[in-house]
Amino acid sequence: MNEILLELESIPWGLIAPLVIIQLILLVVALVDCFRHNNTNGPQWVWVLVIVFGGIIGPIVYFIFGRRND
Amino acid sequence: MNQWIILFNKEMKEAIRNFKWIWIPLVFILLGIIQPVTSYFLPDILKNFGGFPEGSMLEFPLPTGPQVLAETIGQFGQIGVLVIVLAFMGIVAGERNSGTNIMVLVKPVSYVAYIVSKWLHMSLLAISSFSIGFLLASYYTFQLIESVPISYVIKGAVVYSIWLLFVTTLVLFFSVLFKSNAGVAALTLGITIIISLMSSITPDLLRWSPGMIASHSHSIFQSGEAGEYFWLSISCTIVLIILMIILSIINFKNKETVTHTT
Numbered sequence: 001m002n003e004i005l006l007e008l009e010s011i012p013w014g015l016i017a018p019l020v021i022i023q024l025i026l027l028v029v030a031l032v033d034c035f036r037h038n039n040t041n042g043p044q045w046v047w048v049l050v051i052v053f054g055g056i057i058g059p060i061v062y063f064i065f066g067r068r069n070d
Numbered sequence: 071m072n073q074w075i076i077l078f079n080k081e082m083k084e085a086i087r088n089f090k091w092i093w094i095p096l097v098f099i100l101l102g103i104i105q106p107v108t109s110y111f112l113p114d115i116l117k118n119f120g121g122f123p124e125g126s127m128l129e130f131p132l133p134t135g136p137q138v139l140a141e142t143i144g145q146f147g148q149i150g151v152l153v154i155v156l157a158f159m160g161i162v163a164g165e166r167n168s169g170t171n172i173m174v175l176v177k178p179v180s181y182v183a184y185i186v187s188k189w190l191h192m193s194l195l196a197i198s199s200f201s202i203g204f205l206l207a208s209y210y211t212f213q214l215i216e217s218v219p220i221s222y223v224i225k226g227a228v229v230y231s232i233w234l235l236f237v238t239t240l241v242l243f244f245s246v247l248f249k250s251n252a253g254v255a256a257l258t259l260g261i262t263i264i265i266s267l268m269s270s271i272t273p274d275l276l277r278w279s280p281g282m283i284a285s286h287s288h289s290i291f292q293s294g295e296a297g298e299y300f301w302l303s304i305s306c307t308i309v310l311i312i313l314m315i316i317l318s319i320i321n322f323k324n325k326e327t328v329t330h331t332t
Contacts, residue, residue, distance in 0.1 A: 015107055015214075022096050022103075029092055056100060063093050064156045 023056055030059035034066065041068050074183050080174075081191035090157055094195060097153050098146065098203030105142040106210035109133050135211050135218040136291040142207040143230055146200060147284055151237050151262060154196050158238065159255040161188055162245040162322070171326075181323045185242070189315060192238045197231050218291060226290040229304070233283040236307050237262055243314040246322045280307040 030051045034040060040047050047066045051058045085091055108115075113132065133141075162185075165171040174184065208223050240261060244254045269281030276282065277299040286296040286303065 015110075019100065019103055019107075022100055026093060026096055029089055033089060060093065060097060060153065063089060064153075067088065 026056070026059040027051060030062045034062065037067060039068050040066050042066070073179060074187055077174075077179065077183055077187035078191055081188055085191065085195060090195065094153060094157055095199040095202055098150055098199040099206055100203075101145045101149055102142055102203035102205075102207035103210055105145050106138050106207055106214055109138045109141065110214040132215060135216040136222075136288075138211045138215055139208060139218060139223065139226070139291045140288040142204065142211075143226075143284060143287060146203065146230075147233075147266070150200065150203070151234075152259065154234070154237060155241055155255050155258045155262075158192050158241045159245060159251045159258070161192065161242060163249055163251055163254055164245075167249065175326060181326065182319050185246070185319045185322055186315065189239065189242050189318075192242065193235055196234050196238050200231055200234055201227065219294065222291055222294045225294070226287040229283060229290060229296070230287040232304060232307055233280060236280045236283075236311055239311045239314045243318045246318045246325070278302050278306040280310065283307065 031048065034044065034047050034051060038044070047062055050066070051062050054061060110132070160167075162171070171184075175181075204223075204227050208218070211218070237258070240258050241254065244257050248254050248257070265279055265281040266284065267281075269276045269279050270285070273282065273285070280303065282297075282299070282303040286300050289295065289297045
Protein backbone atom coordinates (compact mmCIF):
# COMPACT_ATOMS: atom_id res chain seq x y z
CA MET A 1 0.00 0.00 0.00
CA ASN A 2 2.78 2.38 1.01
CA GLU A 3 4.67 1.59 -2.15
CA ILE A 4 1.71 2.55 -4.27
CA LEU A 5 1.34 5.83 -2.42
CA LEU A 6 5.04 6.58 -2.86
CA GLU A 7 4.77 5.75 -6.52
CA LEU A 8 1.78 8.09 -6.88
CA GLU A 9 3.65 10.87 -5.14
CA SER A 10 6.62 10.51 -7.44
CA ILE A 11 4.50 11.31 -10.48
CA PRO A 12 4.97 15.00 -11.26
CA TRP A 13 1.30 15.98 -11.27
CA GLY A 14 2.10 19.59 -12.04
CA LEU A 15 3.33 18.51 -15.45
CA ILE A 16 0.57 16.03 -16.20
CA ALA A 17 -2.37 18.14 -14.97
CA PRO A 18 -2.66 20.46 -18.02
CA LEU A 19 -2.77 17.43 -20.32
CA VAL A 20 -5.53 15.82 -18.29
CA ILE A 21 -7.53 19.06 -18.17
CA ILE A 22 -7.30 19.62 -21.93
CA GLN A 23 -8.27 16.01 -22.58
CA LEU A 24 -11.30 16.45 -20.29
CA ILE A 25 -12.38 19.66 -22.04
CA LEU A 26 -12.19 17.91 -25.42
CA LEU A 27 -14.18 14.96 -24.07
CA VAL A 28 -16.93 17.11 -22.53
CA VAL A 29 -17.29 19.36 -25.58
CA ALA A 30 -17.49 16.35 -27.89
CA LEU A 31 -20.05 14.59 -25.69
CA VAL A 32 -22.25 17.69 -25.36
CA ASP A 33 -22.15 18.18 -29.10
CA CYS A 34 -22.86 14.52 -29.77
CA PHE A 35 -25.98 14.52 -27.57
CA ARG A 36 -27.25 17.85 -28.85
CA HIS A 37 -26.63 17.12 -32.49
CA ASN A 38 -28.97 14.34 -33.41
CA ASN A 39 -27.80 13.56 -36.90
CA THR A 40 -24.41 12.04 -36.38
CA ASN A 41 -22.69 10.20 -39.17
CA GLY A 42 -23.69 6.69 -38.08
CA PRO A 43 -25.31 5.55 -34.85
CA GLN A 44 -25.04 7.98 -31.98
CA TRP A 45 -24.16 5.44 -29.27
CA VAL A 46 -21.13 4.26 -31.24
CA TRP A 47 -19.83 7.82 -31.28
CA VAL A 48 -20.38 8.14 -27.54
CA LEU A 49 -18.25 5.02 -27.06
CA VAL A 50 -15.58 6.36 -29.42
CA ILE A 51 -15.45 9.69 -27.57
CA VAL A 52 -15.31 8.18 -24.08
CA PHE A 53 -12.91 5.31 -24.75
CA GLY A 54 -10.94 6.74 -27.64
CA GLY A 55 -8.47 8.58 -25.44
CA ILE A 56 -7.08 11.77 -26.93
CA ILE A 57 -7.90 10.64 -30.47
CA GLY A 58 -11.57 9.84 -29.74
CA PRO A 59 -13.02 13.37 -29.52
CA ILE A 60 -10.87 14.52 -32.46
CA VAL A 61 -12.09 11.67 -34.65
CA TYR A 62 -15.65 12.55 -33.67
CA PHE A 63 -15.20 16.22 -34.60
CA ILE A 64 -13.70 15.35 -37.97
CA PHE A 65 -15.88 12.44 -39.07
CA GLY A 66 -18.83 12.25 -36.72
CA ARG A 67 -20.63 15.47 -37.47
CA ARG A 68 -22.83 15.92 -40.46
CA ASN A 69 -23.05 19.55 -41.37
CA ASP A 70 -26.40 20.52 -42.74
CA MET B 71 -15.56 46.12 -47.95
CA ASN B 72 -18.74 45.56 -46.02
CA GLN B 73 -19.44 42.34 -47.84
CA TRP B 74 -16.00 40.98 -46.95
CA ILE B 75 -16.67 41.53 -43.27
CA ILE B 76 -20.07 39.84 -43.52
CA LEU B 77 -18.63 36.82 -45.32
CA PHE B 78 -15.78 36.58 -42.85
CA ASN B 79 -18.23 36.72 -39.97
CA LYS B 80 -20.27 33.97 -41.58
CA GLU B 81 -17.18 31.75 -41.71
CA MET B 82 -16.37 32.64 -38.13
CA LYS B 83 -19.85 31.81 -36.89
CA GLU B 84 -19.89 28.50 -38.72
CA ALA B 85 -16.53 27.50 -37.27
CA ILE B 86 -17.61 28.45 -33.75
CA ARG B 87 -20.79 26.37 -34.08
CA ASN B 88 -18.68 23.47 -35.35
CA PHE B 89 -16.42 23.90 -32.30
CA LYS B 90 -13.50 24.28 -34.66
CA TRP B 91 -12.28 27.24 -32.65
CA ILE B 92 -12.16 24.99 -29.59
CA TRP B 93 -10.82 21.67 -30.72
CA ILE B 94 -8.19 22.66 -33.27
CA PRO B 95 -6.34 24.96 -30.81
CA LEU B 96 -6.67 22.26 -28.14
CA VAL B 97 -5.07 19.67 -30.41
CA PHE B 98 -2.14 21.99 -31.06
CA ILE B 99 -1.82 22.73 -27.34
CA LEU B 100 -1.78 19.00 -26.56
CA LEU B 101 0.88 18.34 -29.19
CA GLY B 102 2.90 21.29 -27.95
CA ILE B 103 2.87 20.10 -24.33
CA ILE B 104 3.38 16.40 -25.00
CA GLN B 105 6.61 16.77 -26.96
CA PRO B 106 8.75 18.60 -24.34
CA VAL B 107 7.31 16.46 -21.53
CA THR B 108 8.17 13.18 -23.28
CA SER B 109 11.65 14.44 -24.14
CA TYR B 110 12.11 15.33 -20.49
CA PHE B 111 11.02 11.92 -19.27
CA LEU B 112 12.60 9.89 -22.06
CA PRO B 113 15.67 8.86 -19.99
CA ASP B 114 13.38 7.67 -17.16
CA ILE B 115 11.08 5.84 -19.56
CA LEU B 116 13.99 4.08 -21.24
CA LYS B 117 15.48 3.17 -17.88
CA ASN B 118 12.26 1.61 -16.64
CA PHE B 119 10.95 -0.03 -19.78
CA GLY B 120 13.89 -0.17 -22.12
CA GLY B 121 14.79 -3.76 -21.26
CA PHE B 122 18.47 -3.01 -20.76
CA PRO B 123 20.40 -5.62 -18.77
CA GLU B 124 20.86 -4.97 -15.09
CA GLY B 125 23.82 -2.78 -14.29
CA SER B 126 24.40 -1.47 -17.79
CA MET B 127 25.41 2.11 -17.25
CA LEU B 128 23.95 3.95 -20.17
CA GLU B 129 23.64 7.67 -19.88
CA PHE B 130 20.97 9.22 -22.00
CA PRO B 131 21.69 12.86 -22.58
CA LEU B 132 18.77 15.23 -22.33
CA PRO B 133 18.07 16.77 -25.74
CA THR B 134 18.90 20.43 -26.13
CA GLY B 135 16.23 23.12 -26.22
CA PRO B 136 16.47 23.81 -29.96
CA GLN B 137 16.18 20.06 -30.62
CA VAL B 138 12.98 19.80 -28.61
CA LEU B 139 11.52 22.82 -30.39
CA ALA B 140 12.40 21.27 -33.74
CA GLU B 141 10.75 17.99 -32.70
CA THR B 142 7.62 19.92 -31.72
CA ILE B 143 7.59 21.55 -35.14
CA GLY B 144 7.87 18.05 -36.57
CA GLN B 145 4.77 16.97 -34.62
CA PHE B 146 2.87 20.03 -35.84
CA GLY B 147 4.00 19.23 -39.36
CA GLN B 148 2.56 15.73 -39.18
CA ILE B 149 -0.44 15.55 -36.86
CA GLY B 150 -1.16 19.28 -36.92
CA VAL B 151 -1.22 19.42 -40.71
CA LEU B 152 -3.34 16.25 -40.81
CA VAL B 153 -5.88 17.88 -38.48
CA ILE B 154 -5.97 21.15 -40.42
CA VAL B 155 -6.43 19.35 -43.73
CA LEU B 156 -9.19 17.08 -42.42
CA ALA B 157 -10.97 19.96 -40.70
CA PHE B 158 -11.03 22.12 -43.81
CA MET B 159 -11.32 19.59 -46.63
CA GLY B 160 -14.98 20.47 -47.16
CA ILE B 161 -14.51 24.22 -47.06
CA VAL B 162 -15.73 24.73 -50.63
CA ALA B 163 -16.46 21.18 -51.80
CA GLY B 164 -18.76 20.46 -48.85
CA GLU B 165 -20.69 23.69 -49.31
CA ARG B 166 -21.08 22.96 -52.98
CA ASN B 167 -22.39 19.45 -52.30
CA SER B 168 -24.91 20.60 -49.72
CA GLY B 169 -25.95 23.61 -51.81
CA THR B 170 -25.13 26.24 -49.20
CA ASN B 171 -22.97 28.22 -51.57
CA ILE B 172 -25.90 28.79 -53.94
CA MET B 173 -27.76 30.50 -51.09
CA VAL B 174 -24.78 32.79 -50.59
CA LEU B 175 -24.07 33.39 -54.25
CA VAL B 176 -27.60 34.39 -55.30
CA LYS B 177 -26.87 37.59 -53.43
CA PRO B 178 -24.59 40.07 -55.15
CA VAL B 179 -21.44 38.60 -53.63
CA SER B 180 -18.19 38.76 -55.52
CA TYR B 181 -16.37 35.48 -56.07
CA VAL B 182 -13.17 37.10 -54.94
CA ALA B 183 -14.66 38.05 -51.58
CA TYR B 184 -16.17 34.57 -51.17
CA ILE B 185 -12.87 32.75 -51.66
CA VAL B 186 -10.59 35.26 -49.96
CA SER B 187 -12.76 35.49 -46.84
CA LYS B 188 -12.64 31.70 -46.57
CA TRP B 189 -8.88 31.75 -46.96
CA LEU B 190 -8.46 34.50 -44.39
CA HIS B 191 -10.56 32.67 -41.84
CA MET B 192 -8.82 29.32 -42.37
CA SER B 193 -5.40 30.89 -42.11
CA LEU B 194 -6.33 32.84 -39.00
CA LEU B 195 -7.53 29.68 -37.29
CA ALA B 196 -4.49 27.67 -38.35
CA ILE B 197 -1.97 30.35 -37.38
CA SER B 198 -3.55 31.13 -34.03
CA SER B 199 -3.76 27.45 -33.11
CA PHE B 200 -0.14 27.00 -34.08
CA SER B 201 0.95 30.08 -32.15
CA ILE B 202 -0.77 29.11 -28.92
CA GLY B 203 0.47 25.52 -29.20
CA PHE B 204 4.00 26.64 -29.87
CA LEU B 205 3.87 29.22 -27.08
CA LEU B 206 3.08 26.43 -24.61
CA ALA B 207 5.69 24.17 -26.16
CA SER B 208 8.39 26.78 -25.71
CA TYR B 209 7.21 27.53 -22.17
CA TYR B 210 7.52 23.85 -21.25
CA THR B 211 10.87 23.60 -23.00
CA PHE B 212 12.18 26.60 -21.10
CA GLN B 213 10.95 25.18 -17.80
CA LEU B 214 12.02 21.57 -18.25
CA ILE B 215 15.00 21.54 -20.53
CA GLU B 216 16.76 24.79 -21.24
CA SER B 217 15.95 28.21 -22.55
CA VAL B 218 16.53 29.24 -26.12
CA PRO B 219 16.89 32.92 -27.05
CA ILE B 220 13.37 34.24 -27.43
CA SER B 221 14.13 36.07 -30.67
CA TYR B 222 15.16 32.72 -32.23
CA VAL B 223 11.92 31.11 -31.10
CA ILE B 224 9.75 33.90 -32.49
CA LYS B 225 11.67 34.07 -35.77
CA GLY B 226 11.48 30.31 -36.28
CA ALA B 227 7.76 30.24 -35.50
CA VAL B 228 7.02 33.07 -37.95
CA VAL B 229 8.99 31.28 -40.67
CA TYR B 230 7.18 28.01 -40.00
CA SER B 231 3.76 29.66 -40.14
CA ILE B 232 4.43 30.46 -43.82
CA TRP B 233 4.49 26.71 -44.44
CA LEU B 234 1.16 26.38 -42.63
CA LEU B 235 -0.26 29.14 -44.84
CA PHE B 236 0.93 27.15 -47.85
CA VAL B 237 -0.92 24.07 -46.56
CA THR B 238 -4.19 25.95 -45.95
CA THR B 239 -3.99 27.48 -49.42
CA LEU B 240 -3.44 24.03 -50.90
CA VAL B 241 -6.57 22.71 -49.15
CA LEU B 242 -8.62 25.63 -50.47
CA PHE B 243 -7.26 25.18 -53.98
CA PHE B 244 -8.14 21.48 -54.15
CA SER B 245 -11.45 22.04 -52.42
CA VAL B 246 -12.46 24.35 -55.27
CA LEU B 247 -11.16 21.92 -57.86
CA PHE B 248 -12.73 18.66 -56.70
CA LYS B 249 -16.06 17.45 -55.49
CA SER B 250 -15.19 14.77 -52.97
CA ASN B 251 -13.93 15.69 -49.52
CA ALA B 252 -11.81 12.56 -49.25
CA GLY B 253 -10.11 13.32 -52.56
CA VAL B 254 -9.27 16.83 -51.41
CA ALA B 255 -7.75 15.54 -48.17
CA ALA B 256 -5.80 12.76 -49.85
CA LEU B 257 -4.35 15.03 -52.54
CA THR B 258 -3.36 17.78 -50.11
CA LEU B 259 -1.75 15.37 -47.65
CA GLY B 260 -0.03 13.48 -50.46
CA ILE B 261 1.43 16.64 -51.94
CA THR B 262 2.60 18.06 -48.60
CA ILE B 263 4.24 14.74 -47.71
CA ILE B 264 5.93 14.46 -51.11
CA ILE B 265 7.16 18.04 -50.97
CA SER B 266 8.68 17.65 -47.51
CA LEU B 267 10.17 14.22 -48.29
CA MET B 268 11.70 15.34 -51.56
CA SER B 269 13.13 18.43 -49.91
CA SER B 270 14.84 16.37 -47.23
CA ILE B 271 16.17 13.79 -49.71
CA THR B 272 17.44 16.13 -52.41
CA PRO B 273 17.84 19.53 -50.81
CA ASP B 274 20.14 20.69 -53.61
CA LEU B 275 17.54 20.28 -56.32
CA LEU B 276 14.70 21.78 -54.31
CA ARG B 277 16.25 24.87 -52.79
CA TRP B 278 13.22 26.87 -53.84
CA SER B 279 10.60 24.47 -52.53
CA PRO B 280 8.22 25.26 -49.65
CA GLY B 281 9.30 21.98 -48.05
CA MET B 282 12.61 23.59 -47.09
CA ILE B 283 10.86 25.97 -44.69
CA ALA B 284 10.75 23.46 -41.84
CA SER B 285 14.50 22.87 -42.00
CA HIS B 286 15.11 26.62 -42.18
CA SER B 287 13.12 27.11 -38.99
CA HIS B 288 15.12 24.30 -37.34
CA SER B 289 18.38 26.07 -38.10
CA ILE B 290 16.91 29.33 -36.81
CA PHE B 291 16.19 27.63 -33.47
CA GLN B 292 19.78 26.34 -33.39
CA SER B 293 21.70 29.42 -34.35
CA GLY B 294 19.32 32.24 -35.15
CA GLU B 295 20.42 32.06 -38.76
CA ALA B 296 18.43 30.42 -41.53
CA GLY B 297 20.14 28.06 -43.91
CA GLU B 298 21.31 28.97 -47.39
CA TYR B 299 18.78 30.05 -50.01
CA PHE B 300 16.32 31.02 -47.29
CA TRP B 301 14.82 33.96 -49.14
CA LEU B 302 14.53 31.94 -52.33
CA SER B 303 12.29 29.31 -50.74
CA ILE B 304 10.29 31.92 -48.79
CA SER B 305 9.60 34.06 -51.84
CA CYS B 306 8.78 31.00 -53.94
CA THR B 307 6.28 29.87 -51.31
CA ILE B 308 4.62 33.27 -51.14
CA VAL B 309 4.37 33.45 -54.93
CA LEU B 310 2.86 29.94 -54.97
CA ILE B 311 0.33 30.93 -52.29
CA ILE B 312 -0.78 34.01 -54.23
CA LEU B 313 -0.93 32.02 -57.49
CA MET B 314 -3.07 29.31 -55.90
CA ILE B 315 -5.50 31.86 -54.47
CA ILE B 316 -5.88 33.52 -57.88
CA LEU B 317 -6.33 30.14 -59.59
CA SER B 318 -8.93 29.12 -57.00
CA ILE B 319 -10.91 32.30 -57.67
CA ILE B 320 -10.77 31.78 -61.45
CA ASN B 321 -11.71 28.11 -61.14
CA PHE B 322 -14.53 28.87 -58.76
CA LYS B 323 -15.91 31.55 -61.06
CA ASN B 324 -15.87 29.19 -64.06
CA LYS B 325 -17.48 26.31 -62.20
CA GLU B 326 -20.21 28.44 -60.68
CA THR B 327 -21.12 30.22 -63.90
CA VAL B 328 -21.33 26.87 -65.71
CA THR B 329 -23.60 25.34 -63.08
CA HIS B 330 -25.77 28.44 -63.00
CA THR B 331 -26.40 28.57 -66.75
CA THR B 332 -27.06 24.89 -67.29
